[in-house]
Amino acid sequence: MTDQDAAPASHETPARRSPEGRRGPVASFLRETVIILLSAIVLSWLVKTFLAQAFFIPSASMHDTLLEGDRVLVSKLAPGPLDIHRGDVVVFADPGGWLDQQAVPETNAFQDALIAIGLMPQQSEDHLIKRVIGVAGDRVASTGDGSPLTVNGVPVDESEYLAPGASPSEIAFDVVVPSGSVWVMGDNRQSSADSRFHLGEPGGGSVPVDDVVGTAFVKLWPVDRIGLLRNPGDVFADVPEPA
Secondary structure, three states: OOOOOOOOOOOOOOOOOOHHHHHHHHHHHHHHHHHHHHHHHHHHHHHHHHOEEEEEOOOOOOOOOOOOOOEEEEEOOOOOOOOOOOOOEEEEEOOOOOOOOOOOOOOOHHHHHHHHHOOOOEOOOOEEEEEEEEEOOOEEEEOOOOOOOEEOOEEOOOOOOOOOOOOOOOOOEEEEOOOOEEEEEOOOHHHOOOHHHHOOOOOOOOEEHHHEEEEEEEEEEOHHHOEEOOOOHHHHOOOOOOO
16 A cells, blocks of 8 residues: 555644633532531531530649640530539639639630630630539538538548648538539649639539539540549548438
């Protein structure tokens, strides 16, 4: 077959993808990324609102259980589906005047947004964290001389969680916890402005359960302090139910 008989070579140029076609995978990737981010934000907000929330510890009132700078995760199932018990470590909103004298960390708008959706620990600017010593109906008392507290007439040994060298209480008091409230104290008693310092206020120093955000159940940060916060139930094992 001569060159003249050969089929003419094709000079057709391959079809080029339109700019819209080239953008297709990129647009799809961006769309999926946005959906994933929005889903993560919504999920984080739902978890923070209904299940658990992280908090930052700003003060020394809970030494050595919790130190300044610790991050804790708080379950919002108690109060709610679950009850609050003696020995629980709880986070609660300021009942009024408890934080007047306490310096609180400042945050910017970006940090406030992260806190709102649950991606950053609450800075505790209007919350406190203490241990529940008495629940509704309990009679909690101290002679103020370093002797053990009594709950419903039974002395309790708090050495399991009190800060080294801390006295059970240097303030004398004798209270009955009102209905719908809890009596709270810090583990570092001599550095904790807790229920004892609000005896003359409405509620007699007790905190309304409605102000309780939840119970702290795990330390998240720093790494060398990660661990569960267990309720020392044996401390109150012999305490009878309130009359």
